Amino acid sequence: MKLKKPEELINEALGLGMFTAAALIVSRRDQIVHNGYYGVLSQGLDQPLTQDALVDLASLTKIIATTPSWFFLRAKRPDILDAPITRWFPKIPEQKGQITPRFLLAHSSGLPAWKPYYLLAPATETKEFIKERIFREPLVYAPGKGCIYSDLGFMILSFIVEVETGYPLDLFVKEFIYEALGLHQDLMFKPFDFPNRIVLTRPGDSPGLVNDLNARALGGVSGHAGLFGTARGVTEMAQQVLLGLQSKEAFFDNSTVSEFCSLAGFHPASSRGLGFDTNLETAASCGGKFSPHSVGHTGFTGTSLWIDPEKEIVVTFLTNRVYMGESDFRIKDFRPKLHDAVIEEIQSERRKEDS
Numbered sequence: 188m189k190l191k192k193p194e195e196l197i198n199e200a201l202g203l204g205m206f207t208a209a210a211l212i213v214s215r216r217d218q219i220v221h222n223g224y225y226g227v228l229s230q231g232l233d234q235p236l237t238q239d240a241l242v243d244l245a246s247l248t249k250i251i252a253t254t255p256s257w258f259f260l261r262a263k264r265p266d267i268l269d270a271p272i273t274r275w276f277p278k279i280p281e282q283k284g285q286i287t288p289r290f291l292l293a294h295s296s297g298l299p300a301w302k303p304y305y306l307l308a309p310a311t312e313t314k315e316f317i318k319e320r321i322f323r324e325p326l327v328y329a330p331g332k333g334c335i336y337s338d339l340g341f342m343i344l345s346f347i348v349e350v351e352t353g354y355p356l357d358l359f360v361k362e363f364i365y366e367a368l369g370l371h372q373d374l375m376f377k378p379f380d381f382p383n384r385i386v387l388t389r390p391g392d393s394p395g396l397v398n399d400l401n402a403r404a405l406g407g408v409s410g411h412a413g414l415f416g417t418a419r420g421v422t423e424m425a426q427q428v429l430l431g432l433q434s435k436e437a438f439f440d441n442s443t444v445s446e447f448c449s450l451a452g453f454h455p456a457s458s459r460g461l462g463f464d465t466n467l468e469t470a471a472s473c474g475g476k477f478s479p480h481s482v483g484h485t486g487f488t489g490t491s492l493w494i495d496p497e498k499e500i501v502v503t504f505l506t507n508r509v510y511m512g513e514s515d516f517r518i519k520d521f522r523p524k525l526h527d528a529v530i531e532e533i534q535s536e537r538r539k540e541d542s
Contacts, residue, residue, distance in 0.1 A: 471523070
């Protein structure tokens with residue numbers, strides 16, 4: 188089955204130069220209802236997009252790599268989300284001692300949103316340099332008393348994973364999650380061995396270089412960005428989250444996934460769960476037809492993932508919109524229209540089936 192209106196919208200956007208490549212997978216009740224690949228890997232290349240294409244997922248890294256790592260840690264030690272950060276970094280400045288993984292996951296740690304560490308980082312000991320710079324950043328507000336979407340917080344979450352498990356984030360998710368699910372060819376950091384599969388995000392870059400420059404300074408592996416993935420791999424991870432919400436017999440622990448996909452509640456205006464965004468905002472990228480308890484995320488490169496537990500629908504939409512210029516934000520208006528079209532057509536098909 189193909190969804191006609193969403194496909195028309197994507198082809199129109201390609202014609203308008205919104206991106207060179209796009210992939211859309213829609214599933215309902217674990218059945219794929221749309222599986223489409225559009226455009227080429229980059230401008231000037233005749234290589235069309237296929238189901239094996241690896242897209243720079245940008246901030247989808249937060250919910251496809253970092254957050255699932257914390258599923259594991261929380262399921263093993265339920266109290267770990269509320270442990271002070273001094274458990275892993277005892278020399279952290281005193282004013283940050285109240286920061287916990289829960290605050291970091293909910294973007295309520297008080298850390299600022301972003302800093303250009305890549306401009307300052309030395310060629311060696313880069314990770315330690317960036318870690319120390321984050322620890323020295325003045326807090327914007329006291330931990331738990333606000334919400335600022337923060338890449339810095341997710342960098343720290345990956346540093347904690349490494350201290351807690353002895354594995355850097357990329358090896359931890361590969362061994363304990365992606366290989367276990369058969370997704371290690373679909374989700375990976377530093378995909379330099381597959382140059383002919385990679386969708387480019389910046390003209391002149393070598394295939395496999397992450398678009399995010401802080402992640403690049405960290406060697407391509409960070410908690411906030413760095414993961415590359417196929418639409419198939421992202422969709423399968425989303426299906427595992429959906430299954431975790433529905434069942435106690437799932438790859439990810441039911442109570443853990445339910446907790447992460449609920450509003451964190453630290454600030455009344457925040458739509459954040461733990462790692463995930465929710466459908467609380469009226470201008471959510473999933474449009475106006477997803478159920479209120481839907482969860483998802485977007486990525487700067489032009490990626491998005493939304494999961495609707497009530498309708499049992501997953502929508503994975505991956506593009507390289509930054510290839511056209513990082514200040515081109517037409518994708519923000521496009522994504523809600525696309526998701527609305529997906530839901531409308533699925534509902535229309537259901538009505539036909541019922542009549």
